[in-house]
Amino acid sequence: xxxxxxxxxxxxxxxxxxxxxxxxxxxxxxxxxxxxxxxxxxxxxxxxxxxxxxxxxxxxxxxxxxxxxxxxxxxxxxxxxxxxxxxxxxxxxxxxxxxxxxxxxxxxxxxxxxxxxxxxxxxxxxxxxxxxxxxxx
Numbered sequence: 001x002x003x004x005x006x007x008x009x010x011x012x013x014x015x016x017x018x019x020x021x022x023x024x025x026x027x028x029x030x031x032x033x034x035x036x037x038x039x040x041x042x043x044x045x046x047x048x049x050x051x052x053x054x055x056x057x058x059x060x061x062x063x064x065x066x067x068x069x070x071x072x073x074x075x076x077x078x079x080x081x082x083x084x085x086x087x088x089x090x091x092x093x094x095x096x097x098x099x100x101x102x103x104x105x106x107x108x109x110x111x112x113x114x115x116x117x118x119x120x121x122x123x124x125x126x127x128x129x130x131x132x133x134x135x136x137x
Contacts, residue, residue: 016060016081018057018058026073030072030076037066037071037074038059040058063133067135
């Protein structure tokens, strides 16, 4: 993008967020709103010269702050990975003063926002699509 190389989407736990077609279909059958946060997912190996990219993988596209209760099927799916998904920033655990913790939380939130903006740009999301993802529209 604009001559820069980006790392791509980092889920933190692929087995929770990268799902197959059967899981996608099951989640959408359980709750049709799940389709709002399930996006097609392509890995680098899925991109071939002169061929339309194809993949049977999908990404559960959530972010910090999403109202996961609005997506009960997604929530139930992710609950099985709860232990692995719980945040454990080393600096945050080591911080002892409330001010240190707040500063670290603010840095983490700022970094998350930057990552979200890069992902939105990478996927070419419109303002309307971003509002759906962020539940602000």
